[in-house]
Amino acid sequence: MLGQIFVVIWGPPFLPPMEEWMSGAIPYPLLLTSQVLILALLGTVCGQFARGQGWFTRPSRAIGRVLTWFGSVYLIVMIFRYIVRMSLYPEERWTGLSIPIFLHWVLALFVLTVARYHLQNSEPARRRLLFRFLGIAAVVAALVVWVGYLLAPAVLGKKLGFGPPKYAVKVDRSVGFKASDGVELVADVYRPRRAGRVPTILVRLSYSKTLVNRLAATLVGRMWAEHGYNVVIQGVRGRYESGGTFYPLVTERQDGIDTLLWLRKQLWFDGRLGMWGGSYFGYTQWVLADQVDPDRSAFLVQIASASFYDMLYTGGALSLESALYWAMMSDGPEDIPVASGDLERGFGRFPLVKTDDRASRDIGFFNDWVSHPKRDAYWRAVDGENRWATLKSPVLLMAGWFDPFLPSQLSDFVNIKTRASRETAAKSHLIIGPWTHASSPKLPDGHRPENYRLESLAPSIPWFDRYLKGDLDATEFPPVRIYVLGENVWRDELEWPLARTRYTPYYFDASQNPRSLVTKTPATSTTIQYRFDPQHPVPSRGGAMLGPRSGPWSQDLAPRQDVLAFLTPPFGKEQEFTGPVRAVLYVRSTAPSTDFTVTLMDVHPNGRAYKISEGILRRSYSPGSGPVRIEVSMWPTSILVGKGHALRVHVSSSSYPRFDVNPNTGGNIATETKTQVALQTLICGGASASHIVLPLIPR
Numbered sequence: 001m002l003g004q005i006f007v008v009i010w011g012p013p014f015l016p017p018m019e020e021w022m023s024g025a026i027p028y029p030l031l032l033t034s035q036v037l038i039l040a041l042l043g044t045v046c047g048q049f050a051r052g053q054g055w056f057t058r059p060s061r062a063i064g065r066v067l068t069w070f071g072s073v074y075l076i077v078m079i080f081r082y083i084v085r086m087s088l089y090p091e092e093r094w095t096g097l098s099i100p101i102f103l104h105w106v107l108a109l110f111v112l113t114v115a116r117y118h119l120q121n122s123e124p125a126r127r128r129l130l131f132r133f134l135g136i137a138a139v140v141a142a143l144v145v146w147v148g149y150l151l152a153p154a155v156l157g158k159k160l161g162f163g164p165p166k167y168a169v170k171v172d173r174s175v176g177f178k179a180s181d182g183v184e185l186v187a188d189v190y191r192p193r194r195a196g197r198v199p200t201i202l203v204r205l206s207y208s209k210t211l212v213n214r215l216a217a218t219l220v221g222r223m224w225a226e227h228g229y230n231v232v233i234q235g236v237r238g239r240y241e242s243g244g245t246f247y248p249l250v251t252e253r254q255d256g257i258d259t260l261l262w263l264r265k266q267l268w269f270d271g272r273l274g275m276w277g278g279s280y281f282g283y284t285q286w287v288l289a290d291q292v293d294p295d296r297s298a299f300l301v302q303i304a305s306a307s308f309y310d311m312l313y314t315g316g317a318l319s320l321e322s323a324l325y326w327a328m329m330s331d332g333p334e335d336i337p338v339a340s341g342d343l344e345r346g347f348g349r350f351p352l353v354k355t356d357d358r359a360s361r362d363i364g365f366f367n368d369w370v371s372h373p374k375r376d377a378y379w380r381a382v383d384g385e386n387r388w389a390t391l392k393s394p395v396l397l398m399a400g401w402f403d404p405f406l407p408s409q410l411s412d413f414v415n416i417k418t419r420a421s422r423e424t425a426a427k428s429h430l431i432i433g434p435w436t437h438a439s440s441p442k443l444p445d446g447h448r449p450e451n452y453r454l455e456s457l458a459p460s461i462p463w464f465d466r467y468l469k470g471d472l473d474a475t476e477f478p479p480v481r482i483y484v485l486g487e488n489v490w491r492d493e494l495e496w497p498l499a500r501t502r503y504t505p506y507y508f509d510a511s512q513n514p515r516s517l518v519t520k521t522p523a524t525s526t527t528i529q530y531r532f533d534p535q536h537p538v539p540s541r542g543g544a545m546l547g548p549r550s551g552p553w554s555q556d557l558a559p560r561q562d563v564l565a566f567l568t569p570p571f572g573k574e575q576e577f578t579g580p581v582r583a584v585l586y587v588r589s590t591a592p593s594t595d596f597t598v599t600l601m602d603v604h605p606n607g608r609a610y611k612i613s614e615g616i617l618r619r620s621y622s623p624g625s626g627p628v629r630i631e632v633s634m635w636p637t638s639i640l641v642g643k644g645h646a647l648r649v650h651v652s653s654s655s656y657p658r659f660d661v662n663p664n665t666g667g668n669i670a671t672e673t674k675t676q677v678a679l680q681t682l683i684c685g686g687a688s689a690s691h692i693v694l695p696l697i698p699r
Helices: 002-009 028-051 061-088 098-120 129-159 211-226 252-264 280-286 308-312 320-330 340-344 352-359 364-371 377-383 406-419 422-427 452-457 460-467
Strands: 169-178 184-192 200-205 230-235 273-278 297-302 395-400 429-433 480-484 489-493 502-509 516-518 526-532 564-567 575-589 593-603 609-620 628-641 646-652 678-684 691-697
Touching: 028 098, 061 098, 061 129, 129 211, 169 211, 184 211, 184 252, 200 211, 200 252, 200 280, 211 230, 252 280, 273 280, 273 460, 280 297, 297 460, 308 320, 308 377, 308 406, 320 340, 320 352, 320 364, 340 352, 352 364, 395 406, 395 452, 406 422, 406 429, 406 628, 480 575, 480 628, 502 564, 502 646, 502 678, 516 564, 516 646, 575 593, 575 609, 575 646, 593 628, 593 678, 593 691
Parallel strands: 200 230, 200 273, 273 297, 297 395, 395 429, 429 480
Antiparallel strands: 169 184, 184 230, 480 489, 502 516, 502 691, 526 678, 564 646, 575 628, 575 678, 575 691, 593 609, 593 646, 609 628
C-alpha cells in the first residue's frame, strides 16, 4: 500500500505505474478496501499476540488445521503463479506484477506461522487419514485445473504455431457504453501489459453467456493478447451481457458503427483494427466493411457471406431446415439446444409460415424470412448493396464444402477480385476446407479432418501480424487454398474458379435401361415424365445446411417414381472435379409454379452413394407450352473420384426439409394451405439434351 501511495502522489520512476499494481480481477476500490481490511486483521492478530491475550491467542487444533490448509494452498498457488508468470512472460521478470506476488508470499507465511502456534499449543487429536487424503486430493485437483487455466492460452498458441507468449494480460470485465439509442453494449477487454501501442481485434458475439462460452472467449482473448493485441469481445444487442432484445440482423450495422465510435475514444486504441469470426460474427464484419480505416484494418470472415438472403434462399427456394434450426436455437436472450425431434414436429405440413409454431413457438424473425422470398427492401436493409464493392480492407475468407454459405461466399470472393479496389483484391485470400457449419464431419472414406475450431483460429495471428502490424516475415497466404475431398489433401491455387478447368458436359441418356450419363449428346430425343406430389416430397439426407443433420450422409434411398436416376460406368482412372457445377435441363410442367432439383453423387465400389453437389430452381411455367430451358446452379465442390467409382445424378422436384416444398399452385408459398400435383417432363437427347456440366481438372 505504501508503494501505491508513493506512485499516486510522487510517481517515482523506480516503481511500476499504478495500473500494474492491479490484477484486473477486481475493481480498484474493492481491491483497496480488501487491502485495508487485511492490514487491520494483521494488526489485530499481532496486537493480541503482543499482549498475550485475545481470541487469536487461544490454542485451537481446529483453527490450526484450517489455517494450515489455507496457508499451504495460498502459498502453493502464489508460488505457481510466480513460476508461470516469470516463465511465460519475459517482460514481467522482476518487475511490475511480481511485487504483489511477493506480498502474497509474506501473507501466506504469516498464516502458516499462526497455524503452527495453534497446532503446537493444543491437545493432539486422532488423525483421520481418509479425510486428509480426500482433502489433499481435492486441493491437488483444484491446483491442476487452475494451473491448466493459466497455461491454456500459451498451450493453444503453441499448438496453432504462434510461438511462445510475449506479454502478460490485463482483463477488464463487463466494459460497457451506450449505443446511439441508449441500449448498453458490453464487452470484455483483454490488453497486453508493457506492449506499447498495439492493434485491436474486435469480435462481436451472438452467443449466450454460459460458462463454456465465457471460458472459450477468455481463452481466445488471452491468447491473442499474449501475442500483442488488444482484444475486445463484445456481446451483440440482447446477447452475452449486452442490453436490449436480440432480433437478428436488423440492428448490427448501427451497433457496429457505435462500437467503432466508442473504440476511437479509448486511449489504448491506435486506429489499427482487425475483426474475426464466423457465421453471425462474420455478418457483423460485413456490415462494417465500408466504415473502417482502409489502410489500418483487416477482416477474417469464416462460413459467412455478404448476403444472408443468398444463404437462406437457394435458387429461389427457402433453405428450410437451416432457417428453422437457427431460428429455434437463437430466439431469445440465450441459445436453446435443438434436437432432430424438435425439427421434425415442424415439417410435413402447410402453411410454411406455421412451421415454427408446430415445431416450438411463433418466432418473429422466422416469419419475416419466410414472408420475404424475394430480394426486397427487407433484405436490402439486412444485406446492404454490393458490400464487396465498398470493402476497404484485406479479407481472408474461410469457407466449408458442406456449409450453407459456400456459394454466396465464393461469389463474394469473385466479386472482391473483380469489383473491389486493386489493392484490396490483391490482399484478399480464400480458404475452402472440409467443414460443415463450424465443425469437421467424418468423410465418406472414414477420414476425420482437423478440428474446425482450431482451423478457424490458426490463420488469425499470422493474418493480423501481416496486415495490421505490417510484419512481412509473417506467413504469406496463397491466393486460394482448397481441400480436395477424396484425396484428403490441401492444395494452393492461384484463383477461383481454377483457370485450367475443363467444363465437361455429361448428358442424360434415357434411351438405355438403366438410364445413363454419357459424354456425347444422345442422337435420339427422349422424354420422361413423373408426378410430383407436394404432400409426399423426396426426403433429403445430409447436405450443406445448419444443424445436426448436415454433412456428407449416404444417399441410399428407396427407389421412387418421382426421382429420375442417371449413372456413369465405373471410372477406369481417377477424375478430379473442382469448381462450380451446373445443370441444364429442358423441361415442361403442368403447374404454374414448381421446382426442379438436381443431385450429383459419388457411387463407391461397394454401392454406397454420397452427395457431391445439389441444386434447386423455383420458377413459374406456362402449362401446355413447349419445353423450357432452365439452368440449375449447383453446389461448388473439389473431389477426387477414385478408380472404380461412378457418378450418379438424380433429377426430381423436391429435397425436403433441406428446401421447403413448392405447393405448385402459384400462390403465396408462405401462407398456401392447398397443393397441386404436377406432371413434370424432362427431355433428353437431340436438340434439347439435358445435361450436367462438371469442372474437370487435368491431373
